Amino acid sequence: MTLTKRKILNLILSIVLWVFAAVWFVPIFWMFTTSLKQSTLATSEYPPQWIPKNPTLDNYRMIFAPASGISVLQGIKNSLLVAGASTFLGLVVAIPAAYALSRLRFKGRNAILWMYIAILAFPGIIFLIPQYFIIHRLGLMDTFWALILPGLGGTFGVFLLRQYMLGIPRELEDAAWIDGCSRLRFLLTIVIPYIKPAIFVLALMSFLGSWNSFLWPLLVLTSPNKYTLPIALVRFSAGWGDPYRGIGTLMAGAFVSVAPTILLFLIFHKYLLQGIYIGTVGKE
């Protein structure tokens, strides 16, 4: 009896929370609703309509087959390419580095480790101006490399993976050692599967970091066909005297930038919950 009573109470409270969560999520719902409206209608209707009277996919058509100027579709392609490459290359350099700094002994290891950790305490803004200059000097301005390469030197990912690798039992390594397993093979066949959750978390964080990045691409990209999605969206609406002139299309673009993230979150939320905590605060 009390059990069912409890269950009912829990259900009622759950429903209250669902409603509250729905209110919290209004910006995303409103974004989606607006993206299904004609822009002129969206700005003139009163009261605001939650369910559009004449829903239309025109805004999405505008994005995917642009009549002129800045292509949001090209922005999506560029963003996917840049985010994918940054994530992949980031893992390729960070995994072996984390392995060296957590499991191998060599001269200068501790010095480098402390340097890597100390750098994490520096605010990112310090690097903005000189990185901009270095990218300019290397002749990489207005290329995708300008978006991909600077991130590869970041130490957060190495730190996160190292925290995980410290948890690999020594016996496992000794056993592999006795079997004559090389370090590279040990890394590929034992370490990587062992730290899979950390790799997922890091991959997700660096993918989304690159997918969402705004200030840096705003500074280094100049030609419209190289714009990433956020820049394309901003430039797309930049020339309007009235900021809401093409609001329907703008919201369609915004929704396209948010939707994949929601999907990724739904797939990986369990990993995120475990991974972010262990990767930053530690095992305990």
Place this chain on the structure above:
Amino acid sequence: MKSQQEVLRVSVETERELKLLRIKRILRREVGAWGFLLPHFFFFILFIAIPLIYGLTMSFYNWTLIGETRYVGLENYSRVWSDSRFWMAVKNTVIFAIISIPLVMGVALAYALLLSKKWYGRLWLMTAFVAPTFFSSVGVLTSWRWILGSHRAGLMNYYLTRLGILKEPISWFATSTRAWACIIGVTVWWIVGFSILLYIGALQRIPPEQYEAARIDGAGRWAQFWYITLPWMRNVLFFDVIRQVLLAFGLFDQVYFFTGGGPAGRTRTMVYYLYMVGFERQQLGRAAAISWYMFMIIFGFALINLFVLLKTVRAGAEG
């Protein structure tokens, strides 16, 4: 006689060979380890270490991308120091940090406590409260700007007038107080999710026996929160404070989208000021000087950051 000598020679040779082999092995170990590190280390030097040194050098020069660079000593620093707009930006950023950091952490803690309980449809709750932290600034901020539109059908205006809180539609970014309220509100909405994830992770690691023991001792909910939950969350809270400080001092996107620094520079932040000087006016040297001022301002916090990380590493090493 002869054979004895030979044996001796052979043994010396083998010893030498063994030594060589050992050196080779150590060398291979060292070089091998460096081989693992090198790809990352290369990018670290190129894009982290060199910029750090470069940035310091640049701040003593009149440095632009095209014109000629000229050594100006401390001029960049003194110019920035005597620019009232810089101090306005510092003041704005510090006030933002002081208000938004406790707000974000408080809200995150409340949600984490809520979400670590069992609910029906918990995934939906997690998605609504946590996922926005992973959304792009453009997506989030254009939508909020649309909701905070000044027309009467702007969602915020519409509902607040309907509820009788507002008499008539208002322009949300017209006064600095209002603009800051919007920036802070949206920031909390946007970034609270990451802290929630961290806190839930910490809450799940508190052994349930602790609470049972406390209940037996007759501790109420508040006492349990103060004497068990908070102490157990100490590390994660330390870590998050520092993260929040670095985030708050990096405030840019919200200002760029909502106000452009207005009205009259009242919402201009330090990063926004740096952006104006460095990229709108192309004075990279002076912008570098600004970034070092910023560094000094954040330095106190950064030291704490290092301390926390140190503890984290120790914990990781022991655990």
